[in-house]
Amino acid sequence: MSDHAANRPEFLAHHFSTVEQQRDSAKLGMWIFLLTEILLFGGLFCAYSVYRAWHPDMFYNAHKFLNVQLGTLNTVVLITSSLTMALSIRFIQVNDKKKAILFLVSTLIFASIFLIVKYFEYSHKFHLGQLPGKYYTFNGVEGSNPHIFFSIYFAMTGLHGIHIIAGMIVLVWVLVKMINNNFSAEYYTPVEMAGLYWHLVDLVWIYLFPLLYLIG
Amino acid sequence: MSEKHKEHILPLKVYLGVAAALMFLTAITVAVSFVDLGGWNALVAVGIATFKALLVALFFMHLLYDKKINLFVFSISLIMVGVFITLTMFDTLRRADLYDITDGPINKNAKMYENMPVDSTAGEHH
Numbered sequence: 218m219s220d221h222a223a224n225r226p227e228f229l230a231h232h233f234s235t236v237e238q239q240r241d242s243a244k245l246g247m248w249i250f251l252l253t254e255i256l257l258f259g260g261l262f263c264a265y266s267v268y269r270a271w272h273p274d275m276f277y278n279a280h281k282f283l284n285v286q287l288g289t290l291n292t293v294v295l296i297t298s299s300l301t302m303a304l305s306i307r308f309i310q311v312n313d314k315k316k317a318i319l320f321l322v323s324t325l326i327f328a329s330i331f332l333i334v335k336y337f338e339y340s341h342k343f344h345l346g347q348l349p350g351k352y353y354t355f356n357g358v359e360g361s362n363p364h365i366f367f368s369i370y371f372a373m374t375g376l377h378g379i380h381i382i383a384g385m386i387v388l389v390w391v392l393v394k395m396i397n398n399n400f401s402a403e404y405y406t407p408v409e410m411a412g413l414y415w416h417l418v419d420l421v422w423i424y425l426f427p428l429l430y431l432i433g
Numbered sequence: 434m435s436e437k438h439k440e441h442i443l444p445l446k447v448y449l450g451v452a453a454a455l456m457f458l459t460a461i462t463v464a465v466s467f468v469d470l471g472g473w474n475a476l477v478a479v480g481i482a483t484f485k486a487l488l489v490a491l492f493f494m495h496l497l498y499d500k501k502i503n504l505f506v507f508s509i510s511l512i513m514v515g516v517f518i519t520l521t522m523f524d525t526l527r528r529a530d531l532y533d534i535t536d537g538p539i540n541k542n543a544k545m546y547e548n549m550p551v552d553s554t555a556g557e558h559h
Contacts, residue, residue, distance in 0.1 A: 244503055248503045252506050252510035255510040259517055262514065266522060289459065296459065304445070307445065353543075354545065356544070361537055361538040362538055416493045417494075420486050420490065423482050424482050426462075427481070433470060433477075
């Protein structure tokens with residue numbers, strides 16, 4: 218056992234016996250957290266289904282006021298950010314720290330582009346009065362209760378936007394640790410966990426985009 | 434430390450290929466949304482989205498190469514959301530069988546109806 222203690226790397230917490238056990242535990246814990254995130258968004262997807270089933274024509278008419286070009290642009294931006302995130306992990310796995318940092322910074326840049334595009338979309342809707350609930354003052358949508366569509370739009374994209382911001386904060390923290398030489402091919406669990414979170418945010422958008430912007 | 438298990442390191446081609454597939458599927462979804470599929474549009478859109486989500490989960494999130502317990506946890510969350518939405522729809526879609534419900538504005542006096550005729554005989558709300 219004395220040999221075991223001497224071989225313990227400094228990143229291995231005392232309550233784990235092996236590096237592999239520590240990594241597996243972190244991953245399982247992260248996936249259970251992601252499960253709660255999916256259930257959180259699941260509530261909103263349920264509200265979406267109910268109201269779209271109740272008001273199919275109003276949903277169709279209201280969705281025309283969303284900008285498909287900007288929605289498509291943001292989808293491409295977010296998929297690219299997911300790719301750069303995956304590549305950052307891939308490069309820290311082979312100890313190429315320079316490229317790992319480069320792709321982590323790219324991920325943050327694409328995340329910022331996403332938020333900037335979202336800002337332009339939101340401010341346009343604020344300007345027209347296409348706001349949630351009782352703040353809705355726009356009167357160009359045919360059909361009853363168009364404010365419900367925009368309530369759902371803002372709730373879903375808003376919660377998603379908050380997740381983008383939270384993800385960016387985590388990525389900055391990971392970036393600082395990476396620059397400070399805290400990660401290597403032997404230990405990069407926080408990079409991987411931040412990546413899982415980032416991919417989940419992308420995953421939610423993959424559904425939000427067709428459901429909100431592309432109602433056929 | 435002899436049996437030190439190395440994480441699965443995927444070739445770059447896999448990541449680039451998956452990203453290219455995701456871009457292609459995005460283009461398909463946008464293109465298909467402008468074609469009237471007679472009620473099938475929503476199903477096709479959700480189908481393509483699910484395929485994209487699978488690509489992200491299996492390759493970017495490494496679920497294909499991880500311990501299966503992680504895939505299990507992920508599947509449970511999707512199944513529960515499915516159950517949640519399906520049971521809710523069983524309820525809300527069949528209410529008209531029991532009650533006399535017609536589509537109508539929640540608040541007929543709302544500002545947004547000022548320039549629009551609102552059917553005053555429509556039901557109060559759902």
